[in-house]
Amino acid sequence: VAKILQDEYGESVQLLHSRFLAVHRMELEEKITGELGKTQENRPRFCITVGTQVLEQSLDIDFDVLFTDLCPMDLLIQRMGRLHRHERERPAGLEKAKCYVMNANVTPDAESVSIYGNYLLLKTQILLPDKIQIPNDIPLLVNQVYENHEHSLHTPELAEALEKHKSFINNQK
Numbered sequence: 741v742a743k744i745l746q747d748e749y750g751e752s753v754q755l756l757h758s759r760f761l762a763v764h765r766m767e768l769e770e771k772i773t774g775e776l777g778k779t780q781e782n783r784p785r786f787c788i789t790v791g792t793q794v795l796e797q798s799l800d801i802d803f804d805v806l807f808t809d810l811c812p813m814d815l816l817i818q819r820m821g822r823l824h825r826h827e828r829e830r831p832a833g834l835e836k837a838k839c840y841v842m843n844a845n846v847t848p849d850a851e852s853v854s855i856y857g858n859y860l861l862l863k864t865q866i867l868l869p870d871k872i873q874i875p876n877d878i879p880l881l882v883n884q885v886y887e888n889h890e891h892s893l894h895t896p897e898l899a900e901a902l903e904k905h906k907s908f909i910n911n912q913k
Contacts, residue, residue: 742790749788756791769799776801778826795822802826804834809852810843812860813867813885817878844868859905860885862898 742755756768772789775782777800795801796818802825808816823837824830843849848861863885872881888902 745788745790749786752784752786753788753790756789756794758792758794772801773799776803778802780826780828795819800825802828804830804838806837806839808839808841810841810848810861810864811852812856813864814882815856816841816864816868817872817874817882820872820874839872841868857901857905857908859898859901862895862901866898 742753745753754768754772756765756772758765760768775784775787776789780802789795789801789803793815796815799822801822803822804824806819806823808819810816811819820837820839823839843852844865848858848865852861867881867884869877869881888906
């Protein structure tokens with residue numbers, strides 16, 4: 741994705757993931773935090789940051805809009821926490837935080853399932869509302885995803901995913 745965007749937007753695109761060498765990752769994190777952090781001393785007029793889960797928790801950065809793949813609800817909300825994190829004037833059309841969840845209405849892809857498990861992804865898909873009010877909606881949405889109410893399962897696919905999820909959890913003990 742970063743390569744495709746770089747071909748279109750050039751140096752306006754920055755990439756951050758955990759596989760950079762530690763020294764390079766630190767440099768990138770400092771650059772991104774300087775541009776998109778609380779002080780925003782060097783905030784560019786336009787930039788695109790492509791990243792992995794590294795962006796979920798480790799950096800105090802502030803985005804105007806977020807495009808993300810489907811992930812479990814708690815992680816999705818954590819990612820949304822990077823939207824409008826600091827007080828500042830927003831670009832026209834982005835005065836309200838916007839998050840677009842990619843693949844929210846299709847069968848979870850194998851890569852995502854291998855990371856998060858099918859059950860949590862399917863449950864998040866079922867429960868994901870069109871709008872989320874942070875922080876008010878957080879407890880209810882996260883609890884709903886992680887509660888195991890077998891009687892409320894709506895599909896055989898979700899029931900099968902729950903059994904695999906339980907087996908995985910039991911094997912971790």
